[in-house]
Amino acid sequence: MGRRDVDLPMIEPPATAAPARATTPADPDPIPLSSLRAGSVVRFRGTALDPESCDLLRALGLTRECQLTLCKAGEPCIVQVRSTRIGLSGKVADGILVVPDTQEG
Amino acid sequence: MAVAAPQTTGAASSTVRDAARVALIGNPNTGKTTLFNRLCGARAKTSNFPGTTTASRVGRAALPGDWIAEIIDLPGLYELGLDVPETRIARDVLSGAGLYRQPDAVLVVIDACNLTRNLVLVGELLAYDLPVVVALNMIDLAQGRGLTIDGQKLSERLGCPVVPMIARRGDGVDEVRSALARSLGRTPPAQAPAVGIPGEGASIEVLTNWADDVMAYSAGRPSAPHARDPFTERLDGVFTHPALGLVVFLLVMGGLFYTLFALATIPMDLIEATFARLGDFAAQVLPEGPVRDLVSQGIIGGVAGTVVFLPQICLLFFLISLLEDTGYLARAAFVMDRVLRRFGLPGHAFVPLLTSSACALPGIMSTRLIPDRRDRLATILVAPLMSCSARLPVYVLLTSLLFPRQPLYAAACFAACYLLGALAALGTATLIGRTWLRGEARPMVLELPTYKWPSLRNAVFTAKDQGLAFLQTAGTVIMAICIVMWWLSAYPQVPPPERAVALRAQASSATMSDAQRDVWLAEAEALEVKASQRGSFAGQLGRLAQPVFAPLGFDAQLTVGILTSFLAREVFVSTMSVLVGGSGDAEVDVGVIERIRSATRDDGTPLFTAATSASALVFFVLAMQCLPTLTVTRRETGSGRYAFLQFAYMSVLAYVAALVVYQALRAGGIQ
Known part of the structure; x- marks a missing residue:
């Protein structure tokens, strides 16, 4: 098995780096980015990816609770984080966990 | 401001x-x-x-x-x-x-x-x-x-x-x-x-x-x-579309390589012609002897062998810089990622692999586009398996020998060589991903830059920088290798054979036509060159190595051809032409093919049987016979280990495949 085949645990910032906005018991469960349709606006919760991809995504602006827009679904998946457009292979989109953005609009 | x-x-x-x-x-x-x-x-x-x-x-x-x-x-x-x-x-x-x-x-x-x-x-x-x-x-x-x-x-x-x-x-x-x-x-x-x-x-x-x-x-x-920018959204929709994106990609790459081939050949021909004249000039003005040979053939030939790659390298990086500036390359990487990922290569690898179809040197240099080191190494290691333009004259010669007067079969065989090279590259990439460089290509995460007009100024500077970097690092080593290989194939010098001396003596008599004199002089020169090749260190090495290549159907002459072509593949045609008694002209014309086809071994049997031609063809498709490529691999990977690895696995792969083809054809009754 190659180094990127491993089912890596979800990599998240430590609990102390909690989201700024308050969470409630009704907070929805995170879902893969790849399961959404184009045009969805969501918040980033974490990843189930290899550490290198994780670091690169963070450097590109995918920090916890940031808002992102799904510009194109499928392969590749294109998202916009702030003003940055990022192309993601389907495998990466599967490993990005998001929740619907309730503050949208 | x-x-x-x-x-x-x-x-x-x-x-x-x-x-x-x-x-x-x-x-x-x-x-x-x-x-x-x-x-x-x-x-x-x-x-x-x-x-x-x-x-x-x-x-x-x-x-x-x-x-x-x-x-x-x-x-x-x-x-x-x-x-x-x-x-x-x-x-x-x-x-x-x-x-x-x-x-x-x-x-x-x-x-x-x-x-x-x-x-x-x-x-x-x-x-x-x-x-x-x-x-x-x-x-x-x-x-x-x-x-x-x-x-x-x-x-x-x-x-x-x-x-x-x-x-x-x-x-x-x-x-x-x-x-x-x-x-x-x-x-x-x-x-x-x-x-x-x-x-x-x-x-x-x-x-x-x-x-x-x-x-x-x-x-x-x-x-x-x-x-969101509607213009960017529309373009991304087309460029990353599974079908449309592929069509656009093929058009863009077709245009890029047509431009590369069409434009680079002009300065390349000019460079070759200039250095040929320079060599002739040096041969005329310098007194006869080893210094003249060293300057006119070794040094000038070595410099020519380096500088001739410059137009392709500069033009390729000029075009890639323009494409990269527009923002298109990032989108194209995703289109190819779907195909190449199955073989353990990233989408970025398409430019180096396609470029290697022209020449592996700029192909390997263009792997700098690949951000991940593992992906970059995997691409560098397999890129020389793509059939480069230097293999063309060898393919022309061997397919013509294999299918005389059957142009359709020869064309199909020619295309099969390209396919075999591409399949070998992808297969090797898969193998490498499971052995030396364990793991799949890194899943693609790429910023999609803003679309904008490219900068000509940037492209010119990039081409200049890459050309100079090539000359300063790889170029010096390539020139040294060329000089050493020239020395190995030119020394020790042997006396001309008696027949050649006799022919020259006959040609010097005044009682014959100019046409007859030219024929005799050409025959004498061919005999001298042949004797020189056989007596040289390269020739001696060929005879020494012949038992290794015998299971592939190669005799001593063919082994010399194979060994000398480790400098550069295209040398094979000129070496074989010389060894079978012609001139050293590397052009593959009908006369050369007929002469090589009718050439015999020491025991009088044909030099190129169908089985031998097929075996040699497969060997040339897969073998690493380009020392400049190894030099660039060493430079780009920062280690001689990868160059050695590349040389070793390609040589073993070529040997085994040629052995299987030769022995299978023989077992099937095809000599």
Whole structure:
């Protein structure tokens, strides 16, 4: 098995780096980015990816609770984080966990 | 245009104007290279950072106040905390660690369209306690998107000078020079230092929140993730579409390679003709002897063998630079990623693999586009299996020998050679991914840069830099190899055979026609060359190695042809032509093919049977017979180990495949 085949645990910032906005018991469960349709606006919760991809995504602006827009679904998946457009292979989109953005609009 | 900015601390302006050192840094796709070219012009030098294979460019820029700044162009990076080679180099340069001298100032280029993300890097740089100048680039594109950034406010929050600019047009470059000179002069600060800047070691989350805050203050509003550009959306929809994207990709790559082939052949032919004349001239003016042979054949031939690759390398990098500037290459990488990922290669590998179909040298050099080292190594190792143009004359010769007067079969066989090479490359990539370089290609995560017009100036400088880098590093080694190979095939010199002496004596008598004399002289020359080849070290080596190649159906003559073609494959045709009694003309014409077809072995049997031709063809498709390629592999990987590995597995693969083909055909009754 190659180094990127491993089912890596979800990599998240430590609990102390909690989201700024308050969470409630009704907070929805995170879902893969790849399961959404184009045009969805969501918040980033974490990843189930290899550490290198994780670091690169963070450097590109995918920090916890940031808002992102799904510009194109499928392969590749294109998202916009702030003003940055990022192309993601389907495998990466599967490993990005998001929740619907309730503050949208 | 420059914003009056707070100055850095306090030493009095020096009257001594030594060359100051400035580190140029920024995210990828921010126009950093464009600004570097504007500041330094064509005088930049390209090399690698010490002990690495990461390219470094250093240039000199004249600044106001008689300052001369040595500008070091650091690799494009998103943040300094990432654990990748480029980031480690940047950290070492900024802190003056190891072999590096700490810079006197930092010039950071940021993209006005992507302010928040770019400010994360600025926040990290401000912690280094070095004078920082911020070049706020692409303000025209930002304004086109309705985003106006107040440079004065940005400067206040950053505590350093900010120069709004459009590097592509050269707007703001003079102001950057002035701001740099002021920072290097360390004039007293004009205002209080900025507050709230995250300290050293701040997390990416803290830096991003700070950057969001600075963005909101400077632009009057926060980043808007919903603000999507319809033009970009439409183009991305086409360029990354599973079917349309592939069609566009094929058209773009077809255009690129047609241009490469059509345009590069003109200077290449010119170079070859020029060096041939130069060799003739040297042979005429120098007295006969080993020095004349060394200069006219060894040195001039060696230089020609190096310089002839330049047009392809320069033109390819010129075209790639144009494509990269437009923003299209990032989209194309995703289109090819679907195909190449199955074989353990990244989408980025398409340019190196396609380029290797022209020549493996620029192909391997273009793997610099691939960010991940494992993916880059995998691509470098398999790229020479793609059939390059140097294999063409060999394919023409051997397919013609295999299918005489059957052009359709010969054409199909010719195409099969290309297919075999491509399949071998993909198969080897899969194998490498499961053995030496375990793992799949890294899943693609790529910033999709803003679409924009390419910069011709950048493309010209890139082509020049890559051409010079090739000549300075690989070129010198290639020339040395050419000279050694010439020596091995020219020495020891043997006396002319008796028949040749007799023919020359007959030709010197006055009682014959000029046509007859020319025939005899040509025959004498062919016999002399043949004897020289057989008596040379290369010839002796061929006879010594013949038992190894005997199971493949090769006799001593063919073995010499194979061994000499380890310098370059195309040498095979001229060597065989010489060995079977013709001239050393490398052109594959009907006369050469017929002469080689009718050539015999020492026992009188045909030199090229169907089984031998097929075996030799498969050998040439798969073998690593290009020393310049090995040199470039060593240089690009930073280790001779990979060059050796490449040579070893390709040679073993070629040998085994040729052995299987030869023995299977023989077992099937085909001689």
